[in-house]
Amino acid sequence: MTDQEPSPIRRLTSYAHGGGCACKIPPGELESVVEGLRFTGPSNPEAELLVGLESGDDAAVVRVSGDTALISTADFFTPVVDDAYDWGRIAAANALSDVYAMGGRPVSAINLLGWPRDVLPFELAAEVLRGALDIAHSAGCHVAGGHSIDDPEPKFGMAVTGLVHPDRILRNNTGRAGRPLTLTKPLGVGILNNRHKTTGEDFPHAVASMTALNDRTSAQAVQGGVECATDITGFGLLGHLHKLARASQVTAVLNSAAVPYLEGARTSLRAGYVSGGTRRNLEWVRPHLDSSSVTEEELLLLADAQTSGGLLVVGEIPGHPIIGELIPAAETGKTIMIK
Incomplete structure (x- = not known):
């Protein structure tokens, strides 16, 4: 191999130290970090916060009118499979899931992409984005831009906005004995x-x-x-x-x-x-x-x-x-x- 020849591309998962949601920060460590954030908030909020950090729920929810609440969530991770298109599909479905877990409907999403641009061709990144777009569209959800950075590890996910009726939110702190x-x-x-x-x-x-x-x-x-x-x-x-x-x-x-x-x-x-x-x-x-x-x-x-x-x-x-x-x-x- 000469100096001018590019290095062979390895399997996509080999560029990540872990894979998928297994890369999450351990829950005990995460809870200790965010503990102090639960008691803060703006002095003059623009909207009523209905679901925040208190119970570690799947997404944030704010009321924007009497019968409409906004769900906000984000999720991203390193490659979980080697096929770039499938990775994009999986990451999008995973990000949309937080909206469904709150009882809502996703309406818009933006991409979050970290890419080792000197190591992996951008054609692969395009396949990731295409997979995510296909899943989002199958959910009736717009994809409108996003943000990207040069990153030593490939990472991808989405920030998703959804809608839900304030009286029909699915929460993780409303379980009742006998159910x-x-x-x-x-x-x-x-x-x-x-x-x-x-x-x-x-x-x-x-x-x-x-x-x-x-x-x-x-x-x-x-x-x-x-x-x-x-x-x-x-x-x-x-x-x-x-x-x-x-x-x-x-x-x-x-x-x-x-x-x-x-x-x-x-x-x-x-x-x-x-x-x-x-x-x-x-x-x-x-x-x-x-x-x-x-x-x-x-x-x-x-x-x-x-x-x-x-x-x-x-x-x-x-x-x-x-x-x-x-x-x-x-x-x-x-x-x-x-x-």
Whole structure:
């Protein structure tokens, strides 16, 4: 190879230290950082803040009129798959999911792009943007510009604005004892993504799960009178369920046998394809678990760091499995009991 010849392009995931939502800052560290921000605000706000940092919900919500509230969220991450177009699709679906998790409808989005311009051709970045555009348009959401920087690691995501009726917001702190827990997508994409990054094996069913929008299940929840929901992303089912139960001041009883998984997730776990993010999730939530009846393998599956996962709904959604229920807060202080 001469000095003039460009270096060969490696697999896209090899340019990132992690992948997808498994790259999130550990939840315990994040909470300590943002703790002091919860009690601040403008002296003369232009709009009423309905959902902020208090319960660590999926997005911010402000009321702009009597029957209209604005949802604001942003999400971005390093490559989770090697195909640039699919990465864009997954990242867009993941960013839109926060709006659906609040019971809203996305109306506009802007791109957030970090790109190693001296390492990766911009044609690949164009494919990422094209994938995101296709998913956003399928959701009826405009994409109107964005922001880009030269970055040693490729990163992509979106800032999304949505609309919701102020009386129909899905929150993570409104769960009530006696209500069932429904999960709308199977778990396991984190483990399969880690295997893909390590071996190069493709898992089309994992891509299909990550690019599937949560729009229909969100609409079903709102139409069914559901008040409490969240989406399952980087903190895993256990992490997001803990946050929901803690915010709602209840305990969640989780039936581990009822939790669905993508094909290959369990065998991939046994083969060792577990991300560091998943292990950090489990260590963060472990003190809040009553889990003596389940194995460490099962706990790792339940803590698997998801990218563009499904909704966890406090209520029933037809066609999706009920995986547990909420009960009054346990005297032990545990937020999750696993059986």
